[in-house]
Amino acid sequence: MNHALAGMLLTLSAALAAAHPGVHTALARLDAQIRSQPDQQVLYIRRAALHTQASHWQAAQNDLDTARTLGDAREADLQQGDLLLARNQAEPAVQALSRYLTLHTDHPQALLLRARAHSAAGNLAASRADYARHLQRSAAPHPGDALAYSRVLLDMGQPAQALQVLENSLRRSGEQPQLLRAAMALAQGTTRVQLGERLGDALGHTPAWALDMAGVYVQAGRMDDARAVLQRADAQLATQRQTPARQALRQRILEKLRG
Amino acid sequence: MTTFRSLVVAAACSVSLAACTTTTQVANPCTGEAQPTERLFLQQIDHDSAIIKWRGEASAVCLGTSADALDRLVEATTEGTHKAAYVTDLAADTRYFYAVGAAASAPPEQQFSTAPLPGQPPADGNVHIWLLGDSGTQTEQFMGHYTHPGEAELVRQGFLKYNESQAGNEPLDLVLLLGDNAYLEGTDAQWQGAYFDVYPNIVRQVATWPTIGNHEMGAGLLNVCLFRPMPRCASGPIMMPIGGVSESTDPASYDSNGDGPDAGGLPYLDIFSLPSRGENGGVASGTEQYYAFDYGNVHVVSLDSQLSNRDDDQRAAMRAWLVDDLSANTQDWTIVIFHHPPYTKGENHDSDHEQAEIDMRETFAPVFEDYGVDVVYSGHAHNYERSWYLNGHYGTADTFDAAEHAELNAAGAPAIGRGDEGYQQVSPSSGADDRAVYTVAGSAGKADEHHPCEPGQRMGCTLPNWLQHPAHIPFDASIEGAQPNGLARRGSVVLDATATTLTSRFVDEHGQVLDWFVISK
Numbered sequence: 001m002n003h004a005l006a007g008m009l010l011t012l013s014a015a016l017a018a019a020h021p022g023v024h025t026a027l028a029r030l031d032a033q034i035r036s037q038p039d040q041q042v043l044y045i046r047r048a049a050l051h052t053q054a055s056h057w058q059a060a061q062n063d064l065d066t067a068r069t070l071g072d073a074r075e076a077d078l079q080q081g082d083l084l085l086a087r088n089q090a091e092p093a094v095q096a097l098s099r100y101l102t103l104h105t106d107h108p109q110a111l112l113l114r115a116r117a118h119s120a121a122g123n124l125a126a127s128r129a130d131y132a133r134h135l136q137r138s139a140a141p142h143p144g145d146a147l148a149y150s151r152v153l154l155d156m157g158q159p160a161q162a163l164q165v166l167e168n169s170l171r172r173s174g175e176q177p178q179l180l181r182a183a184m185a186l187a188q189g190t191t192r193v194q195l196g197e198r199l200g201d202a203l204g205h206t207p208a209w210a211l212d213m214a215g216v217y218v219q220a221g222r223m224d225d226a227r228a229v230l231q232r233a234d235a236q237l238a239t240q241r242q243t244p245a246r247q248a249l250r251q252r253i254l255e256k257l258r259g
Numbered sequence: 260m261t262t263f264r265s266l267v268v269a270a271a272c273s274v275s276l277a278a279c280t281t282t283t284q285v286a287n288p289c290t291g292e293a294q295p296t297e298r299l300f301l302q303q304i305d306h307d308s309a310i311i312k313w314r315g316e317a318s319a320v321c322l323g324t325s326a327d328a329l330d331r332l333v334e335a336t337t338e339g340t341h342k343a344a345y346v347t348d349l350a351a352d353t354r355y356f357y358a359v360g361a362a363a364s365a366p367p368e369q370q371f372s373t374a375p376l377p378g379q380p381p382a383d384g385n386v387h388i389w390l391l392g393d394s395g396t397q398t399e400q401f402m403g404h405y406t407h408p409g410e411a412e413l414v415r416q417g418f419l420k421y422n423e424s425q426a427g428n429e430p431l432d433l434v435l436l437l438g439d440n441a442y443l444e445g446t447d448a449q450w451q452g453a454y455f456d457v458y459p460n461i462v463r464q465v466a467t468w469p470t471i472g473n474h475e476m477g478a479g480l481l482n483v484c485l486f487r488p489m490p491r492c493a494s495g496p497i498m499m500p501i502g503g504v505s506e507s508t509d510p511a512s513y514d515s516n517g518d519g520p521d522a523g524g525l526p527y528l529d530i531f532s533l534p535s536r537g538e539n540g541g542v543a544s545g546t547e548q549y550y551a552f553d554y555g556n557v558h559v560v561s562l563d564s565q566l567s568n569r570d571d572d573q574r575a576a577m578r579a580w581l582v583d584d585l586s587a588n589t590q591d592w593t594i595v596i597f598h599h600p601p602y603t604k605g606e607n608h609d610s611d612h613e614q615a616e617i618d619m620r621e622t623f624a625p626v627f628e629d630y631g632v633d634v635v636y637s638g639h640a641h642n643y644e645r646s647w648y649l650n651g652h653y654g655t656a657d658t659f660d661a662a663e664h665a666e667l668n669a670a671g672a673p674a675i676g677r678g679d680e681g682y683q684q685v686s687p688s689s690g691a692d693d694r695a696v697y698t699v700a701g702s703a704g705k706a707d708e709h710h711p712c713e714p715g716q717r718m719g720c721t722l723p724n725w726l727q728h729p730a731h732i733p734f735d736a737s738i739e740g741a742q743p744n745g746l747a748r749r750g751s752v753v754l755d756a757t758a759t760t761l762t763s764r765f766v767d768e769h770g771q772v773l774d775w776f777v778i779s780k
Contacts, residue, residue, distance in 0.1 A: 035495070036495045108509065108511060109509055109512070138511075139511070139524070140510075140528070140546060140547065142545075142546055142548075142567070142570075142572075142573050142576070143544075143545040143546060143573075143576045143580070144567075144570065144572035144573035144574075144575060144576035144577075145572060145573070147572070147576060148572050169545075173535065173536070173543070173545035173546070174535060174536030174537070174543045174545060175536070175537070175543050176543045176544065176545030176580070177542055177543065177579075177580065177583045178545075178576055178579050178580060178583075179545065202537070202542065202543060203542060203583055203586070203587045204542075204587045206583075206586045206587045207586075208583075208586040209586075240589060241631060241684070241685065241692050242685065242690065242691045242692060243629060243630055243631040243691055243692045243693060244628070244629045244691055244693050245582075245585075245586065245629040245630045245631075246631075247691060
């Protein structure tokens, strides 16, 4: 490269480093790359991903069709699965992702997408298996994915197993309130009360927790406990700085106490 | 040489309490030499615990309350590529000195203060916080050349000058990173060069609390001809790898050079030990990608606008966690940090058009205002912008109505936040704690400049409404770098929290305060 060009490029550096293009500018970028390297399979797959994000379904499909001709066709199938899932074509998505998984066994993102695709296709048992594999292979599974797995099990009519999944996730990630709350919704009787009390420990027995817990106590027939926890919450709220959320919560608690 | 320390040991007795104690001499384990480290920093300093992390052969630290008489040895565990010593049973609001290895004395820069007890301000009355957005430019390169050498150091010097001349050299209590703190790809080596080597004494004395920016998430290839047409572009695009363009939601997909995922995953998560289980007072998030903690009377939340924010399931989980965390928070002040600003008209970033910014504004800003957040800090745009005291503005810039969305002064104009127009935590107009100030502070390593777009240029030039978001306060045109609603100036933010006031200052590289506001209880 000559000095003039190098100097010119250097002057662009600040602007380049500042740039974090969105979908449309990234698409323009890939257009240029593909023009210069038209045989690079990965570029078409990347562009298909961007087209999918932008809901350019046909353009995405065209890129994936091209990508299949430029290497192992299965390399395009992760993105193909994502595209099909986005278009609510769950069964074909499962097939594409399964092909990809024959090439990249236990690929975490492919397992997660196939779990969602199986679920959308109504094949809950297969979805369950993929979620299990995904979570097992993730070093630090995201709470949002564990919750989705438990919802599949619940849809299968297996609340006990769903509860077990949540308990396992709690053991890995700690007393995370969303997992505890989901577990609480599934549990019955004493277990539900115990989970509610664990949630209280995790949240510091907040007034918002008290409102939920009062409902748990009522279902367990512990009316005095329900009233006591609400009264404590009301007293807490009276001393705390007023936020819109706390004002609304206090109204709900007072209504419960009056009722 | 063997040295001893005295221990008071309770002994069984039945005669009198006085007879129940005996003094026993035990060997002091801290008698050796300090050992070298390649990287040494602090994490999760709480009122009774702290984590000391390093790279090197040493397998333990020694510490004590006197620099020349370290007397407590703590063995380290290996975490990824680092050693980590989890120190417990510390006294609150107390200064400790430490050495890596079994040394008897500590180098002068290796000391820290534990946090005050939860809910209480420190003994000096003030939590002193430094915020650094987009500071990681020391390692930023283009075509093999460093493009911003020394600029982060200038900002550091500016802060030190301010701290000496206007803040009585008060020691820092917290360092909050706003993302993009290791350009361009957030590799481990870039973290070393852009962070640990630029602030070596600070990271050994204060805990670092980061958030994930786009430049923490690796690289892709970019055609520079899209930035500025050049004669050579006629023969084809000029490609180069560049960081900050990942749109993945999966930290395991981290790619440092554009050739596919790295085996080690996201370096950020390897380097930092973050409280996913509520170890430091916040509610457990279940992930190190976002977390919360208490420090005395201050509550800090770090959200993940880069990864979790891009996935529907994960964003919903993060929002639900935020509601729980803020519902449980009773500290005097609440600070939120994340990388992508809800309100900005930066040179290359427009919060009206970029999805990450839109999601943070639409999904999270209502939670901040409903649940008592006081201040929100982001980076991403390389400038300083600071909002009015806002409530209810979740749309695009053209929907902003100062009369509806900003706290007003006696004259009916938006209040500036200082002097007679200081903000009240509980708004006099609503009677509730329902407002927040949103600050963009992404110039701790470089400041954007005006780059007019040339014909055909689509990226990397200045947007026509640069630094003109109406939700942000105006700046006096006499200030160097001033634009209508922002400052194109290098600098950082210093935040001070007492029992009754929260004061935020933008400090430039010369140590001058160019903007400030105060929220009072």
